[in-house]
Amino acid sequence: MASDLFCTDLVRRFGDHTAVDRVSLDVPAGTFFSILGPSGCGKTTLLRLLAGFDRPDSGEIQIRGARMNDVPPNKRPVNMVFQHLALFPTMSVGDNIGYGLRRQKVPAAERTRKIARVLEQVGLPGLEDRNPQQLSGGQRQRVALARCLVLEPTLLLLDEPLGALDLKLREQMKVELKHLQKAFGTTFVYITHDQSEAMVMSDQVAVMRQGRFDQVAAPETLYRNPATPFVAGFVGDNNRLSGDVISVDGDLVRLRLQSGEEVAGRIAGEGIATGRRADLFIRPESLVMNGAVPDGYSRMQATVTTTLFDGANSRIEAGVADQTIFARLPQDGSVSNLSPDSAIQLGWDPQGATVFAGEPV
Structure with missing residues (x-):
């Protein structure tokens, strides 16, 4: 598939700090591509480079094969949605959406037609004359998207646009954004x-x-097959158990924990060898308890510290030696009857756990 965005070895420094460090990416046309990371990791700096608000110190940015490094923001086939939307409060919804078209000198009749069509596409038909302040948060979000999409950009850049919404609306907008991206093909x-x-x-x-x-x-690959300890710890909930490698058999490695118990997982990185430290990551939903632990699973003894109701599941926190781990288990009698200090056995399929050579995450 042809690339809408192709970058090679982008670098952006601010004094002694390297905010973007040799980043390369290839985004096929029509893709929903996310950049995920903690605050301060360089996400916003990278987005500013793509938008043209900043220039890389080295590397190259291409959009549909055209080099963009020296192209100003208003000349790039790119538009951007910001967290705080930046709608004009004194303009109607239609005028907000048509602002870019008017700057491009699109005739009034064509502007009207395009505005009506994009409002239909984002589920806000007939609201051209409303003021943005009369709309709900989700509706304002869709107006901000419509204002960008009406210009038919090659790339739509979105800078944490759901961050200012409440939890319920944010959950709703996640689904709507995905549907809109597929509908427009942008x-x-x-x-x-x-x-x-x-x-x-x-x-x-x-x-x-x-x-x-x-x-x-x-997403599924990141979740099930993380490439680094950082990804394993950052993407989704995970338990991390540290121990010494006592054997390696094919893609499985066996560790001895500080408690003396032996557990196993699947090798997910380099540098694992007998006698070395390693970290095993196991998802809370991959854990089973007591009689549900079949033969061939890794097992360890634990002491319940907390049981928390979580809808269809219970979150069980338990102590193992000097560590706390948690399991996400279906609601049933065996879980609801647990009390603090209950002794339990937790187990998992070794193929469902990932093991990396011990290192700081």
């Missing part, structure tokens, strides 16, 4: 620190740390 480049947003909406996610991409993959 390539979205979305930055967020919220892993749920990235995982729900994206075709591809780049996990960014300290100016670099740790892994670029589909």
